[in-house]
Amino acid sequence: METTEIETRRAANPSVGRGRYVFPPGLRLNLPFYLFHRFFKPGNPILLFEHLRRFGRAAHYRILWSHVVLLNEPDDIREVLIDKASSFGKDRTQKRMKILLGEGLITSDGATHRRGRRIVAPAFHRQRIQRYAGQIVDLAAGVSGAWRPGETMDIAAEMMRLALQITARTLFDTEVTAEIREINEQVNAIMDLYNYLVALPRAELLLKTPLPGMRRFRRAKARLDAVVEAMIGARHAEVAAHLAAEDERGDLLSLLLAARDDGAGGDGLKLTDEELRDQVLTLFLAGYETVANALAWTWMLLGQNPAAEARLHAELDAVLGRRLPTLEDMPRLEYTAMVLSESMRLYPPAWAMGREVLEDVRIGPYALPKGTMVFFSQYIVQRDARWFPEPERFDPERFTAEAKAGRPRFAYFPFGGGGRQCIGESFAWMEATLVLATLAQRWRLALEPGQRIEPQPKITLRPKSGIRVRTVERTARHMQ
Numbered sequence: 001m002e003t004t005e006i007e008t009r010r011a012a013n014p015s016v017g018r019g020r021y022v023f024p025p026g027l028r029l030n031l032p033f034y035l036f037h038r039f040f041k042p043g044n045p046i047l048l049f050e051h052l053r054r055f056g057r058a059a060h061y062r063i064l065w066s067h068v069v070l071l072n073e074p075d076d077i078r079e080v081l082i083d084k085a086s087s088f089g090k091d092r093t094q095k096r097m098k099i100l101l102g103e104g105l106i107t108s109d110g111a112t113h114r115r116g117r118r119i120v121a122p123a124f125h126r127q128r129i130q131r132y133a134g135q136i137v138d139l140a141a142g143v144s145g146a147w148r149p150g151e152t153m154d155i156a157a158e159m160m161r162l163a164l165q166i167t168a169r170t171l172f173d174t175e176v177t178a179e180i181r182e183i184n185e186q187v188n189a190i191m192d193l194y195n196y197l198v199a200l201p202r203a204e205l206l207l208k209t210p211l212p213g214m215r216r217f218r219r220a221k222a223r224l225d226a227v228v229e230a231m232i233g234a235r236h237a238e239v240a241a242h243l244a245a246e247d248e249r250g251d252l253l254s255l256l257l258a259a260r261d262d263g264a265g266g267d268g269l270k271l272t273d274e275e276l277r278d279q280v281l282t283l284f285l286a287g288y289e290t291v292a293n294a295l296a297w298t299w300m301l302l303g304q305n306p307a308a309e310a311r312l313h314a315e316l317d318a319v320l321g322r323r324l325p326t327l328e329d330m331p332r333l334e335y336t337a338m339v340l341s342e343s344m345r346l347y348p349p350a351w352a353m354g355r356e357v358l359e360d361v362r363i364g365p366y367a368l369p370k371g372t373m374v375f376f377s378q379y380i381v382q383r384d385a386r387w388f389p390e391p392e393r394f395d396p397e398r399f400t401a402e403a404k405a406g407r408p409r410f411a412y413f414p415f416g417g418g419g420r421q422c423i424g425e426s427f428a429w430m431e432a433t434l435v436l437a438t439l440a441q442r443w444r445l446a447l448e449p450g451q452r453i454e455p456q457p458k459i460t461l462r463p464k465s466g467i468r469v470r471t472v473e474r475t476a477r478h479m480q
């Protein structure tokens, strides 16, 4: 068999046995350092996953002593997330996220995760979150009202600010205007180092060193904790002074403050202050970056696809006329939802997921030992031409009910799946739909010519240098 430096086991040798274990084909060498440099140095692990895609259904490589398997087949992903979910835990990389998120829903496992999920889930039930629709539209209308025709801006940064405001209002019933720039900066400082920190062995120890980068990370994390702790503290003080009942404010924080673990199998106890801080910080960070990026990519795609943009405008004009959208409009904003779905197919804000094998397990034709890390990437799988012909093309028609019914469940999974499916999915849909409808009703955003827009996979998939647009007013001022 002809071999290249890195590509040694090809599809001709579909799986490779090691005693009772069967791995997919892949890289023979330990993921070599030059590969690390070639693919990771520019900060783009997607290039590595794209490279491994050539092995077909799945690919195998090793990092030091660990086996790593990349799965590309929807049915294999379903086995991991649903059929055999109990044989998998959060992978070590995500556990490392504890240096940022503590023991919140994203990083915890087993009983801790189940307790957290039982307590937090009711606050995210569809009926519960619907009360936030009006606040979302208000904040989006504020942005729309502040734009001037012909203005140029980085729409990625603008969406980040808006999503942060929405999260602050709905989660904490607070304005974070003064702190937005700072919180954004802290998260950016963390993101710069993050991919390296989670990939490095013993990163926890590294974090304690006085290296300038580590000091910056520690400062940023301490500041984020302080912001969240201050909000929780202020709420406790209000309750203690009998200014408000625990759940009176109606925001997510008050629901979490009042919640007890009294679901089936629960212990009846409330969250401790530390649990509350970690859960709230997790929701805070998981909640705004993702939605902001989904919206930013959507504006880029609309700017590149005038026909889809015109259809979106036609729907908004027909359903809303000149009034602002409400929750009740959502079922009729079908094309708006299709645009967002297709945008999250091409640019999934959560671009990859991982699990660690907890006990020897069979997945498809493979037999994987305990300790194997298993990855799958929304970015890769959602560009598979079997389910999405001409995958690079933006085409919201892929998300009609009929088209969706013809695909396997995990051909498209921007919100994950199974017991750990995104808890904020309904919230994210409501927010993204109402924001897009409110802004696109009045504005077109024309892409500034000559810019290079590049996806950068950090924790979420961000546009590397932002997306520069110029505002074009579609309609005269609304008559609200």
Ligand code: HEM
Binding pocket: 105, 106, 117, 282, 283, 284, 286, 287, 288, 290, 291, 294, 348, 349, 350, 353, 354, 413, 414, 415, 416, 417, 419, 420, 421, 422, 423, 424, 425, 427, 428
């Ligand atoms: C477009 C927006 C969003 C996308 C694409 C997204 C994507 C995801 C994905 C793929 C997962 C599963 C991760 C895994 O299983 O490893 C997840 C989990 C999670 N998401 Fe989201 N998310 C979004 C918005 C939100 C919002 C708005 C919130 C909260 C306000 C949120 C909170 C969470 C939490 C807490 C988890 C962990 C759930 C668990 O493990 O039990 N997300 N999200």
